[in-house]
Amino acid sequence: MAQTKDGTLWVAIIGAGPAGYYTAEALTKGDQDVRVDIIDRLPTPFGLIRAGVAPDHQSIKNVSRRYEATNQRDDVRFVGNLSLGRDVTLKELQEMYDVVVLATGAAKDRPLGIDGENLPGVIGSGPFVGWYNSHPDYADLNPDLRIASVSVIGNGNVAVDVARILAKTANEMGQSDLAAHAADVIHVSSIKDIYILGRRGPLEAAFTPKELGELNKLENCVTLVDGNQLPDPSIDETLAGATKKNMIALRAMATNSPDDKPVRLHIKFYRRPMAIIGEDCVCGIRLEETVVEDGKCIGTGKSEVLPTGLVVPCIGYRTSPIPDIPYNERRGIYQNEDGLISDGLYCVGWCRRGPTGTIGTNKPDGKVIAERILNEVSPASKKGRHGLDAIVQERGLHIVTFQDWKKIEAAEIDAAEGDAPRAKFVDLDEMVSIAENK
Numbered sequence: 001m002a003q004t005k006d007g008t009l010w011v012a013i014i015g016a017g018p019a020g021y022y023t024a025e026a027l028t029k030g031d032q033d034v035r036v037d038i039i040d041r042l043p044t045p046f047g048l049i050r051a052g053v054a055p056d057h058q059s060i061k062n063v064s065r066r067y068e069a070t071n072q073r074d075d076v077r078f079v080g081n082l083s084l085g086r087d088v089t090l091k092e093l094q095e096m097y098d099v100v101v102l103a104t105g106a107a108k109d110r111p112l113g114i115d116g117e118n119l120p121g122v123i124g125s126g127p128f129v130g131w132y133n134s135h136p137d138y139a140d141l142n143p144d145l146r147i148a149s150v151s152v153i154g155n156g157n158v159a160v161d162v163a164r165i166l167a168k169t170a171n172e173m174g175q176s177d178l179a180a181h182a183a184d185v186i187h188v189s190s191i192k193d194i195y196i197l198g199r200r201g202p203l204e205a206a207f208t209p210k211e212l213g214e215l216n217k218l219e220n221c222v223t224l225v226d227g228n229q230l231p232d233p234s235i236d237e238t239l240a241g242a243t244k245k246n247m248i249a250l251r252a253m254a255t256n257s258p259d260d261k262p263v264r265l266h267i268k269f270y271r272r273p274m275a276i277i278g279e280d281c282v283c284g285i286r287l288e289e290t291v292v293e294d295g296k297c298i299g300t301g302k303s304e305v306l307p308t309g310l311v312v313p314c315i316g317y318r319t320s321p322i323p324d325i326p327y328n329e330r331r332g333i334y335q336n337e338d339g340l341i342s343d344g345l346y347c348v349g350w351c352r353r354g355p356t357g358t359i360g361t362n363k364p365d366g367k368v369i370a371e372r373i374l375n376e377v378s379p380a381s382k383k384g385r386h387g388l389d390a391i392v393q394e395r396g397l398h399i400v401t402f403q404d405w406k407k408i409e410a411a412e413i414d415a416a417e418g419d420a421p422r423a424k425f426v427d428l429d430e431m432v433s434i435a436e437n438k
């Protein structure tokens with residue numbers, strides 16, 4: 001338990017995603033006078049809750065209501081449309097705040113490391129998901145979906161999300177907040193075959209049962225699994241938890257027929273991407289067959305070329321480096337010891353531990369970092385938000401407060417059509433102008 005210290009502790013949290021909000025919540029719930037500014041480069045809060053979580057999974061997005069409650073507090077302020085590195089430097093923030101906490105997530109795709117991965121038509125899940133989820137950075141991505149087949153690489157929930165969003169009909173997406181620019185392309189696409197490709201087998205797959213099960217309930221698309229790739233049924237009674245539930249779902253899919261529906265989603269295990277093939281754009285992907293022995297994935301030397309017009313690798317993420325902040329190249333995170341980077345500088349969430357776990361995993365992470373901060377740092381009469389406000393004014397920056405964000409949100413709800421919960425804006429200037437409209 002941290003001892004209450006005299007004076008105001010000024011904390012700048014960079015990144016308004018789950019990790020940033022859980023840290024702010026934990027920092028402000030004790031007796032210590034702590035004032036937190038949660039700074040985000042976007043004019044909108046909530047990080048991947050808004051721009052990562054699938055548009056047809058609205059109930060998961062509801063967790064943001066909890067962060068709203070944190071924002072109702074006088075001691076917590078959202079400062080949107082302000083980027084560390086572009087608008088303000090780390091040094092400046094450290095001069096103004098007692099503590100800087102990086103909660104910047106992990107927005108860069110981990111590379112596949114194979115030939116052809118830079119061809120047009122290879123689009124990492126970061127940009128691809130951002131595109132269909134209205135992230136302003138990727139609104140103009142405009143992928144060419146006038147193709148027959150798509151290969152989604154990875155055996156986790158992001159791969160399942162991407163495949164499902166491509167497979168669902170306009171009707172199935174009616175209650176979602178799928179970006180209009182993406183709906184216009186996806187719902188007239190000529191895609192007939194979607195492949196989810198995994199290096200390992202069904203027992204190693206990281207899908208969660210609910211997300212996997214959804215693939216067997218699609219209106220226009222049948223999900224197919226080669227029964228020969230599933231383990232002998234005698235193993236089933238030794239399985240437990242998610243693996244057991246996944247096996248039940250996969251066995252059901254193995255009984256489906258390719259003719260059941262117009263579009264087919266193939267889950268193929270034991271396939272390692274070796275090269276992406278094409279001259280000016282993708283036309284295929286070379287896959288090596290693998291076996292899993294003692295948990296290790298081993299190539300058999302046998303390979304095949306799968307014709308495909310788009311490859312979406314969903315194999316994990318890396319944190320974007322920021323000047324002057326030590327970076328662990330191998331792990332793609334900020335170099336840190338249990339969240340501490342250097343005196344007064346901490347990190348939390350995906351940029352601390354890598355892209356693992358669910359939204360809820362960031363809660364204990366935020367609590368631990370908040371406790372560390374309260375134990376380790378004493379207030380030093382810094383200027384805090386008054387210093388930041390002076391910089392904002394001096395530089396003519398257009399920050400977005402939480403009240404401003406609520407105006408943007410209201411306009412998005414107003415603009416929604418049919419059963420959609422909102423029509424998200426993608427243009428930063430438009431959002432700032434709505435925010436500034438008194």
Ligand SMILES: Cc1cc2nc3c(=O)[nH]c(=O)nc-3n(C[C@H](O)[C@H](O)[C@H](O)COP(=O)(O)OP(=O)(O)OC[C@H]3O[C@@H](n4cnc5c(N)ncnc54)[C@H](O)[C@@H]3O)c2cc1C
Pocket residue numbers: 014015016017018019020039040041042045046047048049052053054057060082083084085103104105106129158161322348349350351356357358359360362
């Ligand atoms: C495609 C996808 C789908 C997912 N779906 C689910 C799901 O259904 N359920 C679930 O439990 N989990 C899901 N997750 C995982 C969940 O989103 C993460 O656990 C969580 O968002 C990580 O939180 P974070 O705060 O570390 O990072 P983020 O949520 O990424 O937040 C980081 C924030 O930092 C900001 N930022 C970055 N750089 C700067 C800078 N220089 N200056 C200012 N601000 C900056 C970003 O704009 C962003 O708002 C999903 C993840 C992905 C990628």
